[in-house]
Amino acid sequence: MYKALIVDDEEIExxxxxxxxxxxxxGIEIVGDAWNGFEGYQMVKEMEPDIVITDIKMPGMDGIExxxxxxxxxxxxxxxxxxxYGEYEYTSRAMELGVKYYILKPCDETKILKVVNQVKLEIQEKKKCKRYEDKKYNEEIKKLLPRAREQFFNKVLSGVIVSNREFQIYQGNNEADNKVCILNCRIDGEIDDLGxxxxxxxxxxxITLEKVVMSTYIDNEVVFMLKDVNITFIRSVIQKLRIEYKNYCKKQISAAxxxxDEFINMxxxxxxxRERLFFDSYGSTHGLATAESLRKAGEENLRLLDFDKFKQVDDYVTLLYETNIxxxxLTLEHYNTxxxxxxxxxxxxxxxxxxxQELQIQVQDKRSKRELYKYLIDKIVRNKPLILGYTHNGSRDNNRIQEILFEIYSNLDQRNLxxxxxxxxxxxxxxxxxxxxFQRTMNKKFSTFVFEIRIEMAKRLIQFKPELLISxxxxxxxxxxxxxYFSKVFKKYTNVTPSEYKEMVMK
Structure with a gap:
């Protein structure tokens, strides 16, 4: 059934x-009729007819427009x-627009149907040609499919707008095929196309080719579209891949x-x-960044970080103490740099x-725990108003005592301190x-100060991890x-041994 629209300002006709x-x-359905070009165009937008039968001379928008x-x-x-009769100028302009079918008024049913059937034949022929072109196009696509698929994938991921027709060609007809996920493997540092x-x-x-829908390269990333995979399987693949690739190319891989989701949302x-790789810039997910692994990494950070204590810090000495804790x-949990x-x-x-992002740029060149420790202290000191936490003896002595305190705290784990x-x-x-x-500023001897800090730290670490070995x-x-010796001085300060204190914490 073909759809037709009639546009004529003469109501009777x-x-x-x-x-x-x-x-x-x-085989024709009349989907509407309009009395001028404006109304006719609105109906074309709504109904999308195959055929429009239109008068030429009409008020407002005429047939030519x-x-x-x-x-x-x-x-x-x-x-x-x-x-x-006498409308040759109009018909001439219609011909210039490519119109081939005319009916001279007054017109009857025979004239109209004769021309309509000619139009139907042309529409059928055009559709037949289109089907042939589509078939030919699809055959060419299949020949070039591997490369074309990669180019299509690359264009979409790079933000290039592609046609709906291309999406339809590559997404398949099976609804299950339209559910996909993206695996992004990023190579650290410069890498050539061979790599x-x-x-x-x-x-x-x-992964096996059956599960890989398509893949491409973007900068130092190799990106895969996958179907019918689960996170456990992909995590095991990435673990093997990181070992294999490092052996071959001497490069590290980060993956997300x-x-x-739907194919069209690739x-x-x-x-x-890319967002997950960004938030996992320092490998907190140990190989594969997923929504779940990033959530767990965040929870682990919360377990280590006592945000409330840091927020309550209002003096320099307490800041050093909390940072040291x-x-x-982090040392206990074997965190790398x-x-x-x-x-x-x-x-x-x-x-x-x-x-x-700005913070990540700032820590990028920090190569050791000590550099990160100092960066953290300095950053907070510059951005948060702190009192000194000790007796103030003038700017020169103040700078000196800050330097002394920093070195004490940053070397507390050194036996020769x-x-x-x-x-x-x-x-x-x-x-x-x-x-x-030191004694004038802190109101206690150096040895007493260090002793008290060490025992207080030991108590906090037992509270954090009661199963920690005394050694x-x-x-x-x-x-x-x-x-x-540690157990002896711990008992002297707290009246209980470290083991007894652990038992108290675990109750």
């Missing part, structure tokens, strides 16, 4: 054509023009897996993987409300001056690993 001709017998506007917006529409090709092939071998899924926890960067960025983002060692080997100060300045705890706070 318009109604006659609509009602008196047996359109259905000819209607033809030109519809051909621009709906080029597959066929026109039959109704024209009277990307190797990664692509190893990954497809591990998107959620599962760009959003790809952006999701944090870094001791990159993982510590992630924790530091998370803390500063929550504490100072700075952008994560002493007034003599700090003065001579670290700060290059006269020992007597050092001792007098490991002793080393963390600057005592020998046998734990005997």
């Amino acid at each position: 318009r109604n006659g054509m609509v009602n008196l001709i047996p359109w259905e017998e000819q 209607l033809i030109a506007k519809v051909q621009k917006d709906y080029p597959d529409t066929f026109f039959i023009v109704l024209s009277g 990307k090709f190797v990664l692509q092939n190893i990954t497809e071998e591990f 897996l998107s959620d599962t 760009k959003e899924l790809y952006d999701q993987t 944090l870094f001791a926890k 990159d993982e510590i960067k992630n924790v530091v960025v998370t803390l500063l983002n929550n504490l100072l409300k700075e952008e994560i 002493s007034l003599q060692w700090l003065a001579k080997d670290i700060l290059f100060l006269n020992e007597e001056y050092f001792g007098r300045l 490991e705890l002793a080393e963390l706070v600057g005592y020998t690993a046998d734990g005997q």
Whole structure:
């Protein structure tokens, strides 16, 4: 059934054509009638007819204007023009617009149906040609499919607008095929196309080609669209892939897996993987960044980070103490430098409300725990108003005591930490001056200060991890690993042994 629209300003003729001709017998459905070009164009937009039968001379928008506007917006529409004697100028302009079918007024049913049937034949022929072209096009696509598929995937992920027709060709007819996810494998550092090709092939071998819908390279990323996979399987693939690729190309790989969604949403899924790689810049998910792994990494950071205590810090001494506790926890959990960067960025983002990306740039060149420790202290000192936490003796002595306190806290795990060692080997100060300045400022001897901090730290670490071995705890706070002397001084300060304190915590 073909759809037709009649446009004529003469109501009697318009109604006659609509009602008196047996359109259905000819396979035609009249979807509407209009009295001028404006109304006719609105109906074309709504009904999208195959054929428009239109008068030429009409008020407002005439037939010529209607033809030109519809051909621009709906080029597959066929026109039959109704024209009277003396309207040669109009019919000439219609011909220039490519109209081939005319009926001279007055017109009867026979004339109209003869021309309509000619139009129907042309529409059928055009559709037949289109089917042939589509078939030929699809056959060519299949020949070039591997490369064309890669180019299509690359264009979409790069933000290039592609036609709905291309999406239809590649997404398949099965609804299950339309549910996909994106795996993004990012190679650290510069890599050539051979390196990307190797990664692509190893990954497809591990995953199996049946599950890989398409793949492409974007900068230092090798991106895969996958179907019928689960996170556990992909995580095992990435673990093997990281080992295999490092052996072959001496490069590290970071990977992220998107959620599962419709085929047409592949760009959003790809952006999701890039966002997950960004938030996992320091490898907190240990290989594969997913929604769940990032959530767990965040929870682990919350377990290590005592945000409330950091928010309550209002003096320099307490800041040093809390930072030292944090870094001791990170040592206990065997965090590497990159993982510590992630924790530091998370803390500063929550504490100072700075952008994560900017913080990541700032910590990028930090190569050791000590550098990160100092960066964290300095960053908070610059951005948060703090009191000193000790007796103020003038700007010169104040700067000196801050330096002394920083070195004490950052070296608490060193067994050789002493007034003599700090003065001579670290700060290059006269020992007597050092001792007098410290006692005058802190109102206690150096040895007493260090002893109290170490035991308080030990108590906090037991609260954090009660199953911690006494020998490991002793080393963390600057005592020998046998734990005997540590247990003795711990009991002297707390009236209970470390083991007894652990039992109290675990109750």
